[in-house]
Amino acid sequence: MREFSRSLPMSLLRAREAVMRQFRPSLRHHGLTEQQWRILRALTSVEAVEVTDLARLAFLLGPSLSRILRDLEARGLIERRSAEADLRRGVVSISPKGLKLIEAVAPTSEAIYAAITKRYGVRKLAELQAMLGALEESLAGLSGAEEE
Amino acid sequence: MREFSRSLPMSLLRAREAVMRQFRPSLRHHGLTEQQWRILRALTSVEAVEVTDLARLAFLLGPSLSRILRDLEARGLIERRSAEADLRRGVVSISPKGLKLIEAVAPTSEAIYAAITKRYGVRKLAELQAMLGALEESLAGLSGAEEE
DNA sequence: CCGATACGCTTAACATGTTAATCATCCCCG
DNA sequence: CGGGGATGATTAACATGTTAAGCGTATCGG
Incomplete structure (x- = not known):
């Protein structure tokens, strides 16, 4: 069988962990x-979004998102309302307090990202991201991998 | 600020999820x-390992590993004992039952891996893994990213 | 208008990620 | 040998991942 530690899932996991290890201390401070940051970060790029769309943007599953939104709302970092045309849908937007927090964190995050980019190389980083995107697309059709 | 959805952490996360989505149904069956599989899989490559080394092999944190080992032992899939020279250290090995399970799952996993490899390309996959490894190494020194 | 069905979101239940604290054993030095 | 610090592992506490179930609202057909 394939050398376990060299499998693709492990490579991706280790690489991602190596990257996130750089950001976590600052976020934690x-x-x-990480996920709360993803949500706030995603909310800065839109005026307001429906919960389902936000889940897609922040790449979170519904249940995780529900819990985090409850917490972020309690902390006053986001605002929620219902869509007028469809009361099932929730609409979320970032609050002024949330924006302020983002602005406080962003400089450090940008600096870390810049350091990573410099170490790895701008060109190489772009290439890596392109290859990761291609991998996603390659697998898009296989999704129905069921049973033996 | 950088387009959020194109950040490196998100690219890595999505790529890994695209890959794992292929394997989860079979493992679940x-x-x-995923983590239990990683542990059993790692145990097949050695006669026995200490818990700390196993954590490194399976890329799990201590607390997660402790919980999973407790469960795997209760299910009879692994065996544990203490190191004779140092009672603090635990030594883990896969049981015959565990081996049997691995052998039952492996064919499907290998087939899925082969399908992924074929879709993405053998050469491209190797290149991707090399780039991921290089990324890890690039960041190895930065680990002390503290505060703003 | 009503009821069956679908849809959006949340809650539930269990497993893992993450950091801090705890516990037991070891090791070194006085 | 004996006590204090170091080390290996587990437990604790909280947040998220993952799948299934539940609840309220929409929608459509009769």
Whole structure:
């Protein structure tokens, strides 16, 4: 069987962990987890979004998102309302307080990202991301991998 | 600020999820989670290992490993004992039952891996893994990213 | 208008990720 | 040998991942 530690899932896991290890201390210092940051970050790129769309943007599953939104709302970092045309849908937007927090964290995050980019190489980083995107697309059709 | 969805952490996360989505149904069918599989898989490559080394092999944190080992032992899939020279150290090995399970799952996993490899390309896959490894190494020194 | 069905979101339940604290054993030095 | 610090592993506490179930609202057909 394939050398376990060299499998693709492990390679991806280790690489991602190596990257996130750089960011976590700063986020933690601001009282944010990685996922909370993803959500706030995604909210800065839109005026408001429906919960389902936000889940797609932040790449979170519904249940995780529900819990985190409850917490972020309690902390006053986001605002919620219902869509007028469809009361099932929730609409979320970032609050002024949330924006302020983002602005406080962003400089450090940008600096870390810049350091990573410099170490790895701008060109190489772009190439890596292109290859990761291609991998995603390659597998898009295989999704129905069921049973033996 | 950088387009959020194109950040390196998100690219890595999505790529890994695209890959794991292929494997999870099969593992689940055999009553294994991804992490349990990683542990059993790692145990097949050695006669026995100490817990700390196993954590490194399977890329799990100590607490996660402790919980999973407790479960795997209760299910009879692994065996544990203490190192004779140092009672603090635990030594883990896969049981015959565990080996049997691995052998039942392996064919499907190998087939899925082969399908992924074929879709993406053998050469391209190797290149991707090399780039991921290089990324890890690039960041190895930065680990002390503390505060702003 | 009503009821069956679908849809959006949340809650539930269990497993893992993450950091801090705890516990037992070891090791070194006085 | 004996006590204090170091080390290996587990437990604790909280947040998220993952799948299934539940709840309220929409929608459509009769």
